[in-house]
Amino acid sequence: MDKFFHHPDELNHEITQAKFKVTGFYGVEGPCWLLPDFDSWWRDINLKKRLLQIARKVESEPSLLVVSSYLLAVVLAVATKSDEFVSTHRLEVGVTQ
Numbered sequence: 650m651d652k653f654f655h656h657p658d659e660l661n662h663e664i665t666q667a668k669f670k671v672t673g674f675y676g677v678e679g680p681c682w683l684l685p686d687f688d689s690w691w692r693d694i695n696l697k698k699r700l701l702q703i704a705r706k707v708e709s710e711p712s713l714l715v716v717s718s719y720l721l722a723v724v725l726a727v728a729t730k731s732d733e734f735v736s737t738h739r740l741e742v743g744v745t746q
Contacts, residue, residue: 657714660722669724676717679704
């Protein structure tokens with residue numbers, strides 16, 4: 650699999666140029682990986698729940714997407730007259746920090 654490094658705005662442009670419709674961008678890892686003691690938080694069930702709450706709240710916040718090492722772009726194929734149906738495709742793209 651090839652990796653491409655995009656800013657979310659560049660990725661949006663590239664996807665729409667390819668005739669897909671973006672329905673959402675999501676940060677796969679989110680900002681919690683930045684914690685210096687992430688492993689200890691993850692082992693504690695209460696802190697782990699808190700980390701997951703934080704991740705869910707910011708997973709699609711445009712200003713925080715670049716904090717995640719990976720983006721998930723959810724897109725729809727744009728139907729043309731020759732298409733019998735429209736299918737959903739998922740595209741994972743890495744971004745650099």
